[in-house]
Amino acid sequence: MRHYSTIDRCIQSLDQAVRSLVPGATTAHRTNPAQDAESKLSIHEARHVAGLMRVNHSGEVCAQALYHGQALTAKLPNVRREMEHAAIEEQDHLAWCEERLKELESIPSLLNPLWYGVSFAMGAIAGAAGDKYSLGFVAETERQVSLHLEEHLEQLPKNDQRSRQILVQMNEDELQHRDTALEAGGVDLPKSVQVSMSVVSKLVTKISYYI
Template identity: 30%
Template sequence: MSAAEKRTAEDRLPGDPTKAQLIDRIIRVDHAGEYGAKRIYEGQLAMLKGKPEAAVVRHMYEQELQHLKEFERLMVERRARPSALTPLWHVAGFALGAATALIGPKAAMACTVAVEEVIDEHYREQAEKLGADEKPLQATIERFRAEEVQHRDTGLAHGAEQAAAYPVLTSAIKAGSRLAIWLAERV
């Protein structure tokens, strides 16, 4: 049992979200993240037309579309509000995908690795916070987490670590991804 599950409503710490606020945040940030992933892959696909790597990216893109569709459904079902920063994710996601793909296919794969490593950690933390009464949402997050890990592994298998300035590139993308998560949870 996680620390969040052990804590009851009476012993919440100041600033801790209520259960309803936690669910709203989880759905909002995950919707924003899947929307951003969709845009990253659209940017990469636009720059990788005609290259063999486009088929690999397209497969990951199609999985992200399914994730996005599920979070759109959950937003309606759970009456969660979307991130007010969606227009930013629209532009920034495409720009990140296009820029990394312009550097080269390996840089595009490095982008995937960086983003998916952050998402793996993020989804794991979310699953731990959800209580026993949220098993369906927890199962959805765990299923998507497994697919995101597959995307990371695909990126590694397709030469991500061979990208120019891999440590610098992935560190910058990870920092941006963590900032985007923090913002999307709140705004």
């Protein structure tokens, strides 16, 4: 197995950031779950769904940044591999959300570079704090993401099966990532950290819906 220097890993992190932020730079490894689904929306419904999908796209940008930051500072190789594997699956979510936004004639959040930077820093700090806390951070992040996805599933118009199929698959993956992190030794984070993460998540959600 090749051993990367600190400079190599920093360059890799920069490449990952560019791929996460530049539209069209990320390719899904799995088939889009909405491939055969239908969607008939009014103009008002399409605008609302675009807002929701923009929020979810920003959430996936944040997830990419969190995993990349944690992989950079994780101490154990197996934990680093878990972070990198989860980031690959999150790439699918990123590509699916971007594709749906294009179908809705909308664009990703203009503030994604900001969200990426903040999330990368949070992930790097969590990774440096120790692997059990890093894994606990993953578990808590995925739990909160799942809650947002469930809320969005309730808000989707009933005839928008394309968006629904994407969010359902995303939610299944997020819950799997949460369980994997806990099984690997993740611990519950302090309540104050959980609350702080929730506040940041809500801020991203409210702003990304419009911008």
